[in-house]
Amino acid sequence: MPHLQFEINKTLQKEKKKEFIVFVEKKFSKIMQTGTDHIAVTIREFEKENISLGRTDKNDFVCLMNLDIRVGRTKKQKLELVKAFIVGVEKFFEINKKNQYVTITNHDGIEFNFYEKSLSNWIKNDDPCND
Numbered sequence: 001m002p003h004l005q006f007e008i009n010k011t012l013q014k015e016k017k018k019e020f021i022v023f024v025e026k027k028f029s030k031i032m033q034t035g036t037d038h039i040a041v042t043i044r045e046f047e048k049e050n051i052s053l054g055r056t057d058k059n060d061f062v063c064l065m066n067l068d069i070r071v072g073r074t075k076k077q078k079l080e081l082v083k084a085f086i087v088g089v090e091k092f093f094e095i096n097k098k099n100q101y102v103t104i105t106n107h108d109g110i111e112f113n114f115y116e117k118s119l120s121n122w123i124k125n126d127d128p129c130n131d
Helices: 014-032 075-093
Strands: 005-010 040-045 063-070 100-107
Touching: 005 014, 005 075, 014 040, 014 075, 063 075, 075 100
Parallel strands: 005 040, 063 100
Antiparallel strands: 005 063
């Protein structure tokens, strides 16, 4: 169950957030070869001064991403996902690509849980909610 977290120091429009979440779910599903029912997305909005990224100007908008995913994905998949999300954040929220930073954390499936079960480790084209 990936938990895809986006922290942004900007007030966002509700419709843009809804559209972005659909974009994130579809991109993750396609690139990571899995279903969408288990994808969790968090968008956190902060005041401008509450987020900093050393390489940006202090008045710039910033997006920090933390992507918790199951182990097993290839380096190619991860890099494709990072680039897709950076482009998406720029498109939906108008935050410059250079003002974004992504961290990926890999977890065994057992670390992702619903009430009824833990997920298994990732395998190509899995759909953990419907296994």
